[in-house]
Amino acid sequence: MSRFESLRRFGALVRKxxxxxxRDPSVIVVSFGLPLMLLLVFGYGLSMDLKNVPVAVVLGESSPQAQNVAERIDASPYFRSIPTASREAAEKLLAARKIEAIVDIPPGFERDVALGNGEIGLVVHGVDANSATIIRTYVAATLQIAAAQNAERGAAVASPSETGAPPAVRILSRAWFNEANTSSWYLVPGLTIVLMTLVSSFLGSSVIAREWERGTMEALALTPASPVEILASKFLAYFALSTAGEGTAILTSIALFDVPVRGSCWLLAGVFLLYNVWALVFGLFLSAALKRQFVAMQMAVIGSYLPALILSGFIFDLRSVPDWISAVGHLMPPTYAMETVKILFLSGGATDVVLENALILALWTTSFALAALAVLRKRMD
Incomplete structure (x- = not known):
């Protein structure tokens, strides 16, 4: 009978x-509207690809080889070629930030190429070091294609044995796991974790604190319901809501950005659900411990959303940061979820890494669930 009464109380708490x-439409907006809005903003607005970069091309001569280089730059989707009469005029445009780079083809370029010491000058606006590095990479790839074409044209006129030039060496490259060569494939899987972190921790951080602020938690404390039943009912209701909203956003992201899922779909779904449990339980812990919605929400942003955005490997590779920052990042559950979903989306395989990360997430989830229950019991006592 006592078990039946407990189940009936629990059902009543869930219905409540x-x-x-x-009665609170903002909860629905946060659960469904916020993930979709952030998905569109981040997915389309955040990109590491550079296109239509304005580049000044200074032609010191009008030889076929120099023209081919200029044509290759102009044909590239990454550049918007701006023919410039002189180096001085190009430098003025660079100083005014009207262009991002100067490609300088000097006089005597064709002669120097024939002698084996041809050079092309490249000046990049270096205020944004990351963009400057990407532009240098794009220009180098474009010039390599132009050089190969020039070599083929030269070979049609004279054979290597006649010119004494060594045969050209071509590099055949292929990008594994991101053959589309687009940053959206890299960013969108991590973006799903960022969205789940924000939405679930935000929802969880307001639930119990709102009860304390409205004075209804004291009324619940007077009922026969135990702290376990109260905490479980709140978790179950908001877990169902957040899973529905975030699941909609994740499926939309896959459809919009055509990101492949190369790992196990069941394993991916399991990791998403496990991480959603952690984020929600973390929010509930803050809500029970702090008893103030505003403070709990702020701490949820600081303790979960910002680490997911900055210290999880979402944007910055943790292998390229100082060791102590990498150590801090690896203390955060979002780091393990981020690595796991990128593996399951893009490369598949590495099941041992996926399971190890899932175990770490499960331990963090259990720890915060017990902490939330201990705090709630203490508060109600």
Whole structure:
């Protein structure tokens, strides 16, 4: 009989949470509207690809080889070629930030190429070091294609045995796991973790604190419901809501950005659900411990969303940062979720890494669930 009464109380508590959701439309907006809005903003607005970069091309001569280089730059989708009469005029444009780079083809370029010491000058606006590095890479790839074409044209006129030039060496490259060579494939899987972190921790951080602020938690404390039943009812209701909203956003991201899922779909779904549990339980812990919605939400942003955005490997590779920052990042659950979803989306395989990361997430989830229950019991006592 006591077990039946407990289940009936638990069902009543769950129904109470869903009724509160219906009376508070902002919860629905946060669960469904916020993930979709952030998905569109981040997915289309955040990109590491550079296109239509304005580049000044200074032609010191009008030889076929120099013209071919200029044509290759102009034909590239990454550049917007701006023919410039002189180096001085190009430098003025660079100083005014009207262009991002100067490609300088000097006089005597064709003669120097025939002698084996041809050079092309490249000046890049270096204020943004990351963009400057990407532009140098793009220009180098474009010039390599132009050089190969010039070599083929030269070979049609004279054979290597006649010119004494060594045969050309071509590099055949292929990008594994991102053959589309687009940053959206790299960013969107991580973006799903960032969205789940923000939405679930944000929702969880307001649930119990709102009860304390409204004075209804004291009423719940007077009922026969135990802290376990109260915490579980709130978790179950908001887990269902956040999973529905975030699942919609994840499926939309896959459809919009055509990101492949090369790992196990069941394993990916399991990791998403496990991480969603952690983020929600973390928010509930803050809500129970701090008892103030504003403070709990702020701490949820600081303790979960910002680490997911900055210290998880979403944008910055943790192998390229100082060791102590990498160590801090690896203390955060979002880091393990981020690595796992990127593996399951793009490369597949590495099941041992996926399972190890899932175990770490499970331990973090259990720890915060026990902490939330201990804090809530103490508060109600």
């Amino acid at each position: 949470e869903f009724r509160q959701m219906r």
